[in-house]
Amino acid sequence: MKSKLTLCxxxxxxxTWAQDATEIVKKVDQKMRGNSSTSDMTMKIVRPDWSRxxxxxxxxxxxxxxxILVTAPARDKGTAFLKxxxxxxxxxxTIDRVVKxxxxxxxxxWMGSDFTNDDLVKExxxxxxxxxxxxxDTTINEYDCWKLELIPKEDAAVVWGRIELFVSKEDYxxxxxxxxxxxxxxxxxxxxSEIREMDNRTIPTRMDMIPAENPDQRTVIIYNEIAFDVDIxxxxxxxxxxxxxx
Numbered sequence: 629m630k631s632k633l634t635l636c637x638x639x640x641x642x643x644t645w646a647q648d649a650t651e652i653v654k655k656v657d658q659k660m661r662g663n664s665s666t667s668d669m670t671m672k673i674v675r676p677d678w679s680r681x682x683x684x685x686x687x688x689x690x691x692x693x694x695x696i697l698v699t700a701p702a703r704d705k706g707t708a709f710l711k712x713x714x715x716x717x718x719x720x721x722t723i724d725r726v727v728k729x730x731x732x733x734x735x736x737x738w739m740g741s742d743f744t745n746d747d748l749v750k751e752x753x754x755x756x757x758x759x760x761x762x763x764x765d766t767t768i769n770e771y772d773c774w775k776l777e778l779i780p781k782e783d784a785a786v787v788w789g790r791i792e793l794f795v796s797k798e799d800y801x802x803x804x805x806x807x808x809x810x811x812x813x814x815x816x817x818x819x820x821s822e823i824r825e826m827d828n829r830t831i832p833t834r835m836d837m838i839p840a841e842n843p844d845q846r847t848v849i850i851y852n853e854i855a856f857d858v859d860i861x862x863x864x865x866x867x868x869x870x871x872x873x874x
Contacts, residue, residue, distance in 0.1 A: 648762060649762045649776050653793070656800050659829060662688075664858050665857075666685070667685065671739075671848070671849050671850075672849075673847050682698060682701070684698055685699055689861075692713050695711075695864070695870060698739075706722075707720055717867060721871075746787045754778060754793075757786050759780075768803045771796040775794055777792060790808040792804075792805065804819055817838045817840065818838075819838070827856050831851075
């Protein structure tokens, strides 16, 4: 009888932790995404012997729709990326061509940066495509944090074999993410910093993506402006609008 009670308590604790982990991931995702959003961003690609800067605008609606427009430098201006459900397109104005990105391209570099196509358009969902669990507690930059482990579901078409996510307990702020491949080898580390209030939300406004194989290089994305829960419809995220948006 005692052993059965112990087993029940262990199972209850396991289920509760799993549920808590999923709720944490949902709150983090909602905090950074909102129901909809518009943003102005700067991306800096830093290499040992050179660097380049890209200015961008972004729009999103839920997890199914997103649009990114490159506004500078001049040679890339007008280039756009559109996501609708599980389909992704790239508009290249210099050659007047729309290209649909196949799933095999999700792991490839986005515009020569350390972010993948999947990172930028969020083709996969950390909420729905992964199993979540709390792996422990830690402290990052004086923030008490949960360490969460995300393992992809069997039928999920995702890039990563495992994700470690570190979230502050007080405000559900994402502070550190580690991305592993199918062989459990660390590929990328994302550090989130410069936490401040934007549109009444306390969020990290800087993301540094650092490849494990080349720790002396990185790509930095900085949110200059962001607005949440804006009035925007599904019709905004069309191929026609992607080609004419400015």
